[in-house]
Amino acid sequence: MKLQLDIVTPERELFSNEVDIVLAPGPEGQIGILPQHAPLITVLDEGLLITRSGEEELTFAIHGGYMQVLPDRVIVLADVAEGAGEIDIERAEAARQRAEELLKKSPPPEEHAAAMKALRRSLVRIKLARRSHRPYRPQEEQ
Amino acid sequence: METLREIRRRIRSVGNLAQVTHALEAVSASKVQKAQAAVIQTRPYAHRAWEVIVNISGSADSPTHPLLTYREPIQSVLVVLFTSDRGLCGAYNNNIIRVAEAYAKRLGTPVSYVAVGRRGRDALWRMRANLVAEFHNLPAVPGFMDVSPIAQTVIEEFLKGRADQIFLAYTDFVNLLRQQPVIQRLLPLHPSSIEEQALSEYVIDMKPVGVAEYIYEPSAREILNTVLPRFTELQVYQAALEAAASEHAARRMAMHNATENADELLRDLTLVRNKARQKAITSELLDIAGGAEALHQAQQGH
Structure with missing residues (x-):
């Protein structure tokens, strides 16, 4: 099934x-x-x-x-x-840094929300890119 | 009568023009294909999203949602008018603007507009219409992110009660030779009658399937809050792509006609040039012959 x-x-x-x-x-x-x-x-x-x-x-x-x-x-x-395969890790890193720097300046709520969203988005992408370098292995081999 | 040199110059410039219009024709043709491919790619999502909406709104304890709710009586209507930024596309813009204007007159309620494209915006200004927002400089084949601000503006107008119904006025792409201006309802959504809904050709209508009640996580209302705005954005996206395909098809046609006209002009000018050249040769020959004759007679006179 x-x-x-x-x-x-x-x-x-x-x-x-x-x-x-x-x-x-x-x-x-x-x-x-x-x-x-x-x-x-x-x-x-x-x-x-x-x-x-x-x-x-x-x-x-x-x-x-x-x-x-x-x-x-x-x-x-x-x-x-x-x-x-579609993630550009360098671009994602750059986006993360941009978002983090923006958040440090404690921007107005609207910009803050947008920066948070950009940050979350870039983190997911970075996580995916890192993960795919590590091929999947069945548990018994670990 | 133009001189031979003037005619030659005109032939060269018309020839250059024909090359440019021919190239523009090819560019537009490829953009039509890209826009068409993009709109076909929206189908799987459109089907699935519609299925979810039908399922939720068809279930026994379906929650009401503002985007699904009809308001009576209808006191104001918003029309989203899709036109191009640039000209050189035949009657493309005029057609949809005329249809939208006629439709608005027939409604009998106050109509406000959202203009997508410079041509429509300028026309609405000239009509002194009530313009709520305008968007321009969309890419030749827009992406979902490019059009979602348009949808969000429209949803806000609807939810704030400034418009009781929202319509999309765009040009439906039938084929390379035919584009049809259409006006279709965007909001409110009405899950039991898909055929009245904008862009329904991209959705397979389905009755609520007899699946056991769904579990909604976190709640049916939350799901609708996500699904309905997305579906509305999707419809605006589809309309923008249809409009883009139509615009490029209209421009391809206009450029095709321009190339043909230029070719015809080129044939006429070539004929004129040959005649002029022949005439010049003939008159030159006459000069020489006349000169020779005069010389001959002068010699005999001695």
Whole structure:
């Protein structure tokens, strides 16, 4: 029994394939989805979406959105989503530094919120880029 | 009668012009394809998002949401008018502006506008219409992030009660030769009648599927708060892409016609040039012959 996982954004379809498990960034922490999950619609936070299919592990950066879960299907409707190969680590680092410097100056609430969002976004990207350098290994080898 | 040199200069300049319009035609043709590809890419998301909206609003204890709520009577309407920033695209802008103006007159309620594109903004200024906001300098093929400020402005107008209904006025891309100005409702959303909804061609209508009740995390209302603004943004995005594809198709056509006209002019001018050249040769020959004859007669006279 497998799960059909679709990751779509308004601009494109990023991923569509069968997987064994989905770990998604829920509003209160990672949510693990296995086949035969109860029907669920949930909001998604900024974070990493990890999916495994056999030995293969894939990670995506999700920047907000929501997810629909059915017993045999998971549909992720992300505002923005990226695969590991799409991250420019230097750009993400630069974005993080910019956001941090802005936050140090204690800007007005509106700018503060925007900077926080940019910071969270860049952190997720950096996390994804770092992670993909470390290939997935099954647990017994660790 | 122009001199031969003047005609040659004109031929050169018309030839250059034809090259430029031909190049612009090719550029526009490739932009049409990019915009079309982008709008097709929105389909998977549009289907899924609509499915979620239908499911939530179809469930027994569905929460009400301001973006789903009709207001009676309708006291004010907002029209989002999509035009281009630049000209050289035939009747593209005039067509949609005329349709929007006629529609607004028929409504009988006060109409305010959001202009997307300089041409529409200028036209609305001339009409002394009530312009709430204007956006221009969108990329040739806009991205989702480029248009979401437009959607957010519109949603705010709706939620603050300054407009009871929102319409999109844009040019639907039918094919390279045909673009259709259309006006469709954006807000409020009405989950039970998709065909009345803007950009419904990108959504497969579906009845609420008989799935057991969903668990909503954190709540159905929270989900709607995320889904509905996104879906509205998506529709504005789709309209912007349709408008972009239509604009480039219209410009391609205009440039195609310009190239044809230039080619025709070139043929006419070539004919004139050849005639002028022939005439010059003939008159030169006559001069020589006349001169020779005069010389001959002068010699015989001695």
